[in-house]
Amino acid sequence: MSDEPRVYPPDTGWKDLAPGGIVPQAGNAECYSVAGWRLVHPVRDNEACIDCLFCWLYCPDSAILQEGGSVKGKPIDMVHCKGCGVCAAVCPKECIKMVPESEAAEQGQTG
Numbered sequence: 001m002s003d004e005p006r007v008y009p010p011d012t013g014w015k016d017l018a019p020g021g022i023v024p025q026a027g028n029a030e031c032y033s034v035a036g037w038r039l040v041h042p043v044r045d046n047e048a049c050i051d052c053l054f055c056w057l058y059c060p061d062s063a064i065l066q067e068g069g070s071v072k073g074k075p076i077d078m079v080h081c082k083g084c085g086v087c088a089a090v091c092p093k094e095c096i097k098m099v100p101e102s103e104a105a106e107q108g109q110t111g
């Protein structure tokens with residue numbers, strides 16, 4: 001399949017269009033940064049975290065990093081975090097806060 005985008009003349013019928021919603025290469029999301037999509041930034045309180053791993057399990061972008069069954073003190077992959085807030089919503093201890101990007105940058109939480 002060609003990587004070149006197709007350009008259709010304006011009178012093209014819908015049956016002549018290529019089907020949409022196709023992922024031509026599976027598993028390539030890790031090659032792309034979604035950091036620019038983010039308006040809010042997850043900040044975890046490591047003291048309050050009980051390492052239940054819900055955030056790691058539910059993050060749709062595998063941006064919560066864990067090692068040896070623990071997320072405490074581990075960075076969040078801010079290249080692949082899009083700021084959806086799922087991690088904060090599922091946390092039973094409410095120890096992940098979504099803060100505005102500008103505030104996170106002021107706190108030195110960049111990435």
Ligand code: SF4
Binds near residue numbers: 059060076081087088
């Ligand atoms: S905000 Fe969304 S993408 Fe970012 S770490 Fe939380 S669940 Fe994952």
Ligand code: SF4
Binds near residue numbers: 055
């Ligand atoms: S969901 Fe909350 S308590 Fe559970 S591991 Fe994540 S930050 Fe810690």
